[in-house]
Amino acid sequence: MQDELSPDTKEQLNEATSTWEDWTPSPIGRPTPKQQLGGITNLSFLVTDGPGQWVVRLNSDVTDGGISRSNELAALASAHRAGISPPMVFSNQNFLVSKYCPGDMPTLMDLAEIGSLFADIHSLNVSVPPIDLLTHLEAYQFQVRDMQITPDRDVADCYSRVMAMPKPKITTRVLCHQDLTLSNMIKTNSGIVAIDWEYARQSDPAYDLAVFTYTHELTQKQFSDLLNSYARHEAELPQRVDYFQRVYAMIEIFWSLIRGGEINTGKLRALLDSA
DSSP states (O other), X not given: OGGGSOHHHHHHHHHHHTTGGGSSSOOSSOOEEEEEEOOSSSEEXXXXXXXXXXXXXXXXXXXXXXXXXXXXXXXXXXXXXXXXXXXXXXXXXXXXXXXXXXXXXXXXXXXXXXXXXXXXXXXXXXXXXXXXXXXXXXXXXXXXXXXTOOOOHHHHHHHHHHHHSOOOOOOOOEEEOSOOSGGGXXXXXXXXXXXXXXTOEEEOHHHHHHHHHHHXXXXXXXXXXXXXXXXXXXXXXXXXXXXXXHHHHHHHHHHHHHTTOOOOOHHHHHHHHHO
């Protein structure tokens, strides 16, 4: 498999596995790569020493103000203690190693378990800084400008409309994953767990639900099922989810621009026009 990797990636992966004696618990020998796993922001690899398997995530060097490695480690530790995330065995600024968790990506047929997972995450007592999501969005817009990327007029119009929306009153801040979509969940024999906590912050819980709802285009029935299993009754939660879907959509557009990806404002514009 290593022959298919770029020289830089091969060097990073070799550097990661060279630390195997410092992993807790440590393998019986230096693990070797078995296969490349999925990943959009970061590259991840399944490695093995024979009886044991781990996931090595090589951290992206793309500047992203939403990522905090210290927040991620704090959230990971708490989530693992609660049984909703695999254990981390080693980390530094360049990579993170966690125990491999066998399972499959859940589907929208699993909304009852997914809602409970959100509730479990939002119940964790973790000391990480809060995030102001409009300030975060504005920072992405500045990064796009500083990279001399010129968005088209439609992007600029959507951004202006999102920033002008009436901001709901936020009465609750909890630990939020901030990127919890189906691709960051694993359905195991003992339940659904969450991975990739690098965006974790204290925020309005409605934002987490908005990320999931927007990404997977939940119907009203599916959204109701999600909230029923979430079972945290908060004032105007559906309205706040609706608001944060638009904020998240704009964040995703700038995120894609920064990484050179394709963008489509049609889905966000439809939401804005329906307000």
